[in-house]
Amino acid sequence: MTTGPHFQHDGARRLFLRHATALAGLGAAAPFALNLSALGSAAAQSARDYKALVCLFLHGGNDSMNMVLPTDAASWAAYTSVRDQSPESIALQAPGTPPVAGATAGSPARLGGVLPILPTHPQGRSFALHPLMGTLQTLFNDEKRLAIVPNAGPLVMPTTKAQYASGMHPKPAHLFSHNDQANMWQSFQPEGATKGWGGLMADLLAAQNGRAVFTAISTSGNAVWLSGDRVRQYQVSTSGAIRMATSGTTHAVYGQLGVGEALRRIVRSTRGTHPLERDLADINNRSIEAEEVLRLALKDAGEPLFGTPGTSPDPKLLYDAPLTGTKAINGLAQQLQTVARMIDAAGSGGIQARRQIFFVSLGGFDTHDNQNRALADLYARLSHALRYFDTTLGAMGLRDSVTTFTASDFGRSFTSNGDGTDHGWGAHHFVMGGAVKGGDLYGRFPVLGLRNANSNAFDSSPDQIGNGALIPGTSVEQIGATLARWFGLSESEVSMVFPGLRHFSERNLGFMA
Numbered sequence: 001m002t003t004g005p006h007f008q009h010d011g012a013r014r015l016f017l018r019h020a021t022a023l024a025g026l027g028a029a030a031p032f033a034l035n036l037s038a039l040g041s042a043a044a045q046s047a048r049d050y051k052a053l054v055c056l057f058l059h060g061g062n063d064s065m066n067m068v069l070p071t072d073a074a075s076w077a078a079y080t081s082v083r084d085q086s087p088e089s090i091a092l093q094a095p096g097t098p099p100v101a102g103a104t105a106g107s108p109a110r111l112g113g114v115l116p117i118l119p120t121h122p123q124g125r126s127f128a129l130h131p132l133m134g135t136l137q138t139l140f141n142d143e144k145r146l147a148i149v150p151n152a153g154p155l156v157m158p159t160t161k162a163q164y165a166s167g168m169h170p171k172p173a174h175l176f177s178h179n180d181q182a183n184m185w186q187s188f189q190p191e192g193a194t195k196g197w198g199g200l201m202a203d204l205l206a207a208q209n210g211r212a213v214f215t216a217i218s219t220s221g222n223a224v225w226l227s228g229d230r231v232r233q234y235q236v237s238t239s240g241a242i243r244m245a246t247s248g249t250t251h252a253v254y255g256q257l258g259v260g261e262a263l264r265r266i267v268r269s270t271r272g273t274h275p276l277e278r279d280l281a282d283i284n285n286r287s288i289e290a291e292e293v294l295r296l297a298l299k300d301a302g303e304p305l306f307g308t309p310g311t312s313p314d315p316k317l318l319y320d321a322p323l324t325g326t327k328a329i330n331g332l333a334q335q336l337q338t339v340a341r342m343i344d345a346a347g348s349g350g351i352q353a354r355r356q357i358f359f360v361s362l363g364g365f366d367t368h369d370n371q372n373r374a375l376a377d378l379y380a381r382l383s384h385a386l387r388y389f390d391t392t393l394g395a396m397g398l399r400d401s402v403t404t405f406t407a408s409d410f411g412r413s414f415t416s417n418g419d420g421t422d423h424g425w426g427a428h429h430f431v432m433g434g435a436v437k438g439g440d441l442y443g444r445f446p447v448l449g450l451r452n453a454n455s456n457a458f459d460s461s462p463d464q465i466g467n468g469a470l471i472p473g474t475s476v477e478q479i480g481a482t483l484a485r486w487f488g489l490s491e492s493e494v495s496m497v498f499p500g501l502r503h504f505s506e507r508n509l510g511f512m513a
Contacts, residue, residue: 050347050398051354051355051486051487052358052401053356053357053358053404053405053483054339054357054360054403054405055223055225055359055404056405057182057220057223057225057407058361058362058365058378059361060363060364060366061181061423062406062412062427063367063371063411063412063421064428065079065083065414066092066371068128070125070445071114071116071127072125072126075448076094079091081450081451085415085416090372090416090420091108092113092130093109095128098112098113099111099112099131105325105373105376106377107373108372110322111132112131113128114129115131116137117140118439119440119441121440123444123445127441130375130379132376133379133382134383135383135386135387139387144438146439147442147511148429149428149429149430149431149443149474149479150428150441150444150445150446151443151445151446151470151474152443152475152478153185153410153411153425153470153475154475155475157504159171159471161462164471165465174190176410178366178409178423182408185409186225187225188500193224194224194227195227195228195229196226196228197225197480198226199216199224199226199231200496201487202215202231202355203230203231204489205354205355205488206230206355208354209353210352211293214294215355215356215357216232216356216359217234217358218233218234218359218360219235219238219335219339219360220359222235223359226359234290236294238301238334240298242291243291293351294345296348297351299341305344305395305396306340307337313329319381323373323377332362332382333384335385336360340389340396342356342358343396355487362381364378365378365408368422369419370419371419389404389432400433400434402433403436403483403512405430405431405479405483406430407429408429410424412427413469423469425470425472426470426471426473427470429479431483437511437512443473443509444473446461446463446470447462447463447464448461449461456468477501477504478504478509479509480497480498481497481507482511482512483512484497484498485508485512494507
């Protein structure tokens with residue numbers, strides 16, 4: 001994809017022209033410097049609203065077949081038949097089954113029955129969530145701020161089981177590979193991609209922000225989803241802004257300067273006139289300036305809006321750990337607390353952001369073994385963190401302005417390998433927010449079949465291939481395009497960011513109000 005089409009958006013064109021003018025003196029090196037730069041200050045456009053997208057990535061490949069489950073008679077019979085295998089069953093208990101207090105922590109017996117949900121359009125079936133997702137059951141059934149997109153994943157074009165088997169039909173590169181499929185979700189390209197669809201959306205809207213450097217923000221390290229042609233991700237920690245070098249030291253160097261200040265002066269200066277040396281100094285300078293701005297704008301995590309003043313550990317960030325029976329700090333909730341603080345700071349004089357994208361993550365979903373215990377803890381954390389974030393946004397009056405969606409490397413196999421599952425393809429995902437048309441399924445829920453007695457084939461299901469992995473019925477691009485329209489992109493801009501959308505008849509899944 002070339003950069004040219006993205007400049008058709010008036011705000012993005014102005015942002016580019018301002019930045020290109022500032023770098024004009026670099027001559028032939030200007031395009032490279034432009035690509036390196038992490039976009040500093042840009043004059044804010046007038047905008048009457050604030051919107052943010054939060055990508056919650058579940059690293060390792062979430063076994064969503066134990067997260068959202070069909071419970072109608074035929075589906076449940078297939079589910080229990082395939083997943084109730086030795087030496088350790090990974091089949092959850094039917095709705096209404098009481099938990100067994102003396103059973104092993106994290107086991108299906110200890111967890112009790114799955115939790116029924118009531119989609120507005122149940123597709124002639126019944127459904128439930130994992131037993132430890134009670135808060136999400138309420139968000140879906142009663143509060144209608146949670147939607148489910150079943151069986152989604154990377155697709156080049158719609159794919160049937162027969163087309164997949166033919167070997168001639170276009171498929172995503174390197175299926176079932178962790179790194180490649182995580183990148184496919186975030187960028188539509190395998191490992192090595194440098195631009196994600198979140199960053200490309202941000203390119204088109206960054207001119208609405210007072211400082212474009214605060215457009216794409218990660219609380220979880222580097223994420224290609226955040227990187228665009230011009231927008232570069234800004235990383236923060238749960239403690240807030242990350243400072244360059246050191247500060248506050250009393251050691252005297254360079255006269256009366258402290259070590260931190262001396263180092264900052266060094267990285268902000270140049271000794272020669274080489275364009276790349278000057279550009280590196282400019283990047284360092286913008287990084288230091290951004291940290292200083294954010295440090296002043298960001299409220300403390302203990303502020304009542306986000307946490308509990310004077311209390312450590314903060315009870316708002318504690319979840320009920322099912323494997324120990326105690327309270328424990330939820331790192332995902334801490335990340336979302338940082339996002340909430342960043343959103344609050346977006347209205348400050350130093351930042352003035354109108355459109356922001358965020359990346360948070362939760363690891364541990366590569367459950368080839370010990371799946372019962374692992375998912376019990378992970379789903380307890382996921383459910384608690386999403387409820388914390390929803391409650392905090394409600395207190396901020398910003399539920400309608402922030403939409404959170406889950407993503408993962410891939411789904412997993414329907415079959416058990418003894419106490420876990422192997423790599424799959426399609427998976428079920430959540431979308432949460434006040435602007436989400438919650439309480440429903442968006443996309444056809446797949447048919448779960450029985451394994452052929454002579455092989456790992458699932459002849460009775462049109463949606464399952466070897467080991468019961470799902471062929472996605474909904475593409476990542478359809479999810480992204482639906483979010484992009486709500487975020488403010490025009491139809492032509494949606495087509496630029498999601499070029500593969502032309503292969504799909506349904507361009508809007510309908511889950512955003």
